[in-house]
Amino acid sequence: MTAKVILNPYAARWKAGKQREAIEAALQDAGVAFELVSTETRGHGTALAAEAVRLGFDPIISAGGDGSLNEVLNGILQGAKGGKLPVFGLIPLGTANDLVDNLGMPRGIYEAVAIIAEGRTRAIDLCEVNGQFFLNNAGIGLEPTITLIQQNMTWAKGIAHYLLATLTAIGRNPHWQMQLAWEGGDYEGPVTLVSIGNLPRTGGIFYTVPDADAFDGQLSFVYGYIPNRAGILKVLPKIMKAGEGNYVEHPAVHQEHSPWLTVRVTPNSPAHADGELFTHAGNEFNYRVHPRGLHLLTSA
Numbered sequence: 001m002t003a004k005v006i007l008n009p010y011a012a013r014w015k016a017g018k019q020r021e022a023i024e025a026a027l028q029d030a031g032v033a034f035e036l037v038s039t040e041t042r043g044h045g046t047a048l049a050a051e052a053v054r055l056g057f058d059p060i061i062s063a064g065g066d067g068s069l070n071e072v073l074n075g076i077l078q079g080a081k082g083g084k085l086p087v088f089g090l091i092p093l094g095t096a097n098d099l100v101d102n103l104g105m106p107r108g109i110y111e112a113v114a115i116i117a118e119g120r121t122r123a124i125d126l127c128e129v130n131g132q133f134f135l136n137n138a139g140i141g142l143e144p145t146i147t148l149i150q151q152n153m154t155w156a157k158g159i160a161h162y163l164l165a166t167l168t169a170i171g172r173n174p175h176w177q178m179q180l181a182w183e184g185g186d187y188e189g190p191v192t193l194v195s196i197g198n199l200p201r202t203g204g205i206f207y208t209v210p211d212a213d214a215f216d217g218q219l220s221f222v223y224g225y226i227p228n229r230a231g232i233l234k235v236l237p238k239i240m241k242a243g244e245g246n247y248v249e250h251p252a253v254h255q256e257h258s259p260w261l262t263v264r265v266t267p268n269s270p271a272h273a274d275g276e277l278f279t280h281a282g283n284e285f286n287y288r289v290h291p292r293g294l295h296l297l298t299s300a
Contacts, residue, residue, distance in 0.1 A: 006064075008064030016068075049072040065095060092112060136197070138195075145269075180263050182258035187223065194222070238250070
């Protein structure tokens with residue numbers, strides 16, 4: 001079958017676009033039949049992926065960052081309309097590349113193409129919020145507020161971009177009143193953030209849901225409330241720890257696991273899925289997991 005490769009040239013601040021010839025050469029050398037197309041505007045990856053599904057391309061490959069793959073993923077779901085999904089593949093060209101790092105997959109173009117050529121897949125949990133699908137991470141409250149800030153912070157580059165946006169958001173000290181309900185539990189009260197993880201790491205350095213596992217059939221999520229800037233800044237270094245000493249050990253931070261989660265929030269909050277904002281001001285969010293709902297080309 002012919003692969004559809006959807007390249008986001010803007011990924012990593014336009015660096016991805018310079019890799020087109022290298023991607024084509026790697027695919028040709030590996031003997032992969034393909035058609036490659038570049039996105040032109042935000043959201044274009046979704047339209048291109050939906051069309052690719054309808055035209056029978058399989059697999060469909062996202063060449064870009066975590067936001068790029070989210071666009072392509074949602075296009076695949078739209079194009080399939082509840083039917084069989086094509087296999088999904090990745091050529092990581094972004095800044096953080098959280099999904100491939102979380103899964104222990106290689107970042108290099110030739111190594112990523114070798115995985116595509118080999119054709120080995122693994123069924124991964126597929127997550128959904130209000131009709132928007134994601135594979136790595138989603139969030140309400142502080143986390144998407146950081147996303148809003150970093151999108152406008154065009155002068156900063158690399159992982160420092162995420163860290164500076166985080167410090168700016170903490171300086172504003174936002175908080176919300178939320179009602180959370182999940183299988184076997186609930187909470188009502190003040191909240192600084194809700195982070196929902198299919199995998200542990202987001203933003204390149206933040207292990208916001210350290211025990212998330214994309215193959216366990218569960219949503220893993222963290223919620224917590226720390227009322228002042230000094231307290232948040234004290235906890236911040238702990239979010240960067242993958243194991244022992246992570247911020248979920250703080251008494252005000254709680255990690256839970258459930259196949260579903262509902263959240264009602266006041267005032268309205270922005271929300272993101274895989275780093276892509278799907279609303280700037282929502283007040284109700286319904287999360288669910290589709291266990292092993294997507295076949296991903298993978299090295300493991």
